[in-house]
Amino acid sequence: MGWFTKALSTSIGKKLLVGLTGMFLSIFLVVHLYINLHLFKNDGGETFRAMAEFMGTTWAVKVLEFGLLLGFILHIVYSILVTIQNKAAKPAGYGASPNPGTSKASSRNMIWLGLLLGVFLVIHLQGIYFKAKFGHEAHDIYELTLSVMSDPAWAVVYLISMVALAIHLKHGFQSAFQTFGLNVPKYKGMIEAVAILFWVGVPAAFASIPVYFAFLGGK
Amino acid sequence: MMNITLKVWRQKNCNSKGAFESYPVEGVSPDMSFLEMLDMLNERLIKKGIEPIAFDHDCREGICGTCSMVINGRPHGPIKGVTTCQLHMRSFKDGDNIVIEPYRAKAFPIIKDLVVDRSSFERIMVAGGYVSVRTGNAQDANAIPIGKHEADEAFNAAACIGCGACVASCKNSSAMLFVGAKVSQYALLPQGKPERKDRVLNMVAAMDAEGFGNCSNTGACEATCPKGLNLTHIARLNREYISAVLS
Ligand code: SF4
Ligand code: FES
Numbered sequence: 096m097g098w099f100t101k102a103l104s105t106s107i108g109k110k111l112l113v114g115l116t117g118m119f120l121s122i123f124l125v126v127h128l129y130i131n132l133h134l135f136k137n138d139g140g141e142t143f144r145a146m147a148e149f150m151g152t153t154w155a156v157k158v159l160e161f162g163l164l165l166g167f168i169l170h171i172v173y174s175i176l177v178t179i180q181n182k183a184a185k186p187a188g189y190g191a192s193p194n195p196g197t198s199k200a201s202s203r204n205m206i207w208l209g210l211l212l213g214v215f216l217v218i219h220l221q222g223i224y225f226k227a228k229f230g231h232e233a234h235d236i237y238e239l240t241l242s243v244m245s246d247p248a249w250a251v252v253y254l255i256s257m258v259a260l261a262i263h264l265k266h267g268f269q270s271a272f273q274t275f276g277l278n279v280p281k282y283k284g285m286i287e288a289v290a291i292l293f294w295v296g297v298p299a300a301f302a303s304i305p306v307y308f309a310f311l312g313g314k
Numbered sequence: 315m316m317n318i319t320l321k322v323w324r325q326k327n328c329n330s331k332g333a334f335e336s337y338p339v340e341g342v343s344p345d346m347s348f349l350e351m352l353d354m355l356n357e358r359l360i361k362k363g364i365e366p367i368a369f370d371h372d373c374r375e376g377i378c379g380t381c382s383m384v385i386n387g388r389p390h391g392p393i394k395g396v397t398t399c400q401l402h403m404r405s406f407k408d409g410d411n412i413v414i415e416p417y418r419a420k421a422f423p424i425i426k427d428l429v430v431d432r433s434s435f436e437r438i439m440v441a442g443g444y445v446s447v448r449t450g451n452a453q454d455a456n457a458i459p460i461g462k463h464e465a466d467e468a469f470n471a472a473a474c475i476g477c478g479a480c481v482a483s484c485k486n487s488s489a490m491l492f493v494g495a496k497v498s499q500y501a502l503l504p505q506g507k508p509e510r511k512d513r514v515l516n517m518v519a520a521m522d523a524e525g526f527g528n529c530s531n532t533g534a535c536e537a538t539c540p541k542g543l544n545l546t547h548i549a550r551l552n553r554e555y556i557s558a559v560l561s
Contacts, residue, residue: 105518106518107518107552110528110529110552111556181487184525185486185487186420189384189387189415189418190323191386191415192387197388197533197538198537199533202532203530270530273548273552274531275552275556276549278546279546
């Protein structure tokens with residue numbers, strides 16, 4: 096076990112952990128999106144309720160939920176550790192601003208985008224998940240989610256967060272492959288194509304839900 | 315002839331604070347190299363009884379990696395694939411203001427003016443940047459077949475001159491392009507393979523101990539590397555590291 100913890104404490108090890116947990120969280124995003132998209136189904140929420148019921152009661156999902164919590168914690172803690180180290184490695188900046196175009200803005204602002212997403216995570220857990228799970232009054236998960244999604248103020252918050260998510264994924268998704276050592280000419284094109292699909296597609300699909308219910312009069 | 319103004323970082327020693335000083339430089343020939351222009355300014359400063367500007371240089375032909383300075387926010391100046399010593403004043407215009415600063419990184423402490431201590435790179439090399447070969451007669455060149463692709467990639471990696479521009483341009487002062495180049499140049503060749511596992515583990519440990527930051531894949535290093543090394547060397551470093559840890 097010593098070799099394992101030692102390996103994860105090095106610069107590359109920490110990055111690996113951020114990348115691996117990021118990938119795990121990305122898979123979760125897709126599952127979450129798959130369920131959310133059922134809000135569009137015209138069956139009075141039957142499928143959505145059944146899915147939420149499944150997620151809430153199946154023990155295997157509960158175990159995964161712990162994994163998810165752990166994934167979030169590790170992703171956040173290790174990102175902060177890496178950022179602190181990076182800041183310490185560059186004690187002073189330059190007087191002249193560097194040539195534009197030598198690095199991408201998304202790559203330089205991952206920690207701030209992450210922070211924004213963290214805030215959104217808390218707000219939306221509190222607004223939906225905790226209410227449905229631990230709230231005093233019984234909530235119908237479908238009605239609750241729909242009412243939240245139809246609130247224009249909430250939709251704006253949601254949209255801003257999805258933009259942040261897109262930029263975070265834009266850099267993160269591809270970077271993870273670089274950290275795993277897979278970003279080689281042979282796979283580069285493939286990774287780039289999947290990355291675009293992912294960072295544009297997933298946040299856009301999530302965003303389409305509040306847009307439809309809050310602004311386009313969807314019911 | 316051109317007239318320019320330099321804004322140069324002056325710092326007495328590693329403990330003093332340092333600040334920018336402005337120096338107008340008249341009569342600069344466009345054919346001068348950047349360092350020749352600094353030489354000329356230094357001669358004038360000495361005549362006036364002012365301490366000349368300290369800067370590092372050696373080969374002045376782009377192969378030793380000694381010339382280190384950040385010109386207008388970019389290590390080695392504005393031209394891609396060119397070291398400071400190979401930069402010419404024709405790349406600038408009459409009346410230009412040019413800002414010259416030392417590399418900034420915790421692992422490269424400033425010694426004086428534009429001179430930084432890059433011995434941290436040496437210590438990384440000592441940790442594994444070599445092949446332990448027994449002495450004896452040189453082998454026949456064809457005794458060990460090496461594929462063209464491997465040979466080319468190893469050559470690309472070996473083009474790294476250890477200048478440290480990658481560290482200077484990286485917002486995290488990460489040395490991963492340098493270490494990636496050194497690990498790659500050996501890992502790709504049969505002679506380097508027997509020690510590849512210890513090499514990558516030891517070099518990464520040495521890199522971390524020196525206080526370099528972590529790669530966050532911003533790509534500033536490959537944009538500034540005068541020898542055109544790219545991020546695939548960092549991907550290889552990561553791959554070598556992962557397989558060394560797991561095997
Ligand atoms: S990788 Fe490029 S920038 Fe970095 S030390 Fe080598 S030659 Fe210089
Ligand atoms: S002085 Fe040797 S590379 Fe510039």
